[in-house]
Amino acid sequence: MKNVSSIVFVLAAVSIALVWSDTNVTPAEQCEGQNFDDLRKRIQVIPCGRSSCKLQKGTNTTVVLKFKPEREVKTLVNEVYAKIGNLPLPFLGVTGVSACPQVTRVDGTPAPCPLAAGEEYVYTNVFPIESFYPTVNLRVHWELKDDEHSVICFEVPAVITAAKPK
C-alpha cells in the first residue's frame, strides 16, 4: 500500500512538472530561411498561451530573449512587426529603434554595443498593446539585426484581444 501511494505521488509530481514546463514555453517558431539553435529555450513572450500569445489592449507585453552573436555586433536594431495576412503592422515604439539599450549580460549588468562574438546576452523589451490596434489573429515577427545580418529572429502566433472593461 505504501508503495502504491508513493507511485501515485511520483506520478502526480511528474505531471505537475510537465504542465508547469509546458505553460512556460512560448510557441516560438523559426523565421523563414533561418535556424537558431534551441530557439524555444531562448524565447519568452509574456503573457503567452500554449499555442499563441495573448496581447491584450491596455496591457504590456514582455519579450525576453537570449542570444549569442556569431560575430561582433556593432549596431543592433529592432525589426519587429505583426503580420496580419500579408499586411505588416509595426509596433509603435519598437520597430526600427536601437536594441542596444535593452541588452544586458547574463548576470544583469548593462552590455553596451558593440557586443562580443560567442557571449550570451539577454534582451528584454516591454511594450504596450495600443487600444487602436485591430483585434485579430496575427503572427509576430521579432528580429534583432546588425545591418542586414540577423542576430536572432523568431515568429510567434498571437492574438490581440479587447481591453478589460473598466
Ligand SMILES: *[C@@H]1O[C@H](CO)[C@@H](O)[C@H](O)[C@H]1NC(C)=O
Ligand atoms: C507598461 O509599461 C510602462 C513603461 O514601463 C508603464 O509606465 C505602464 O504603467 C505599464 N502599463 C501597464 C498596464 O502595466
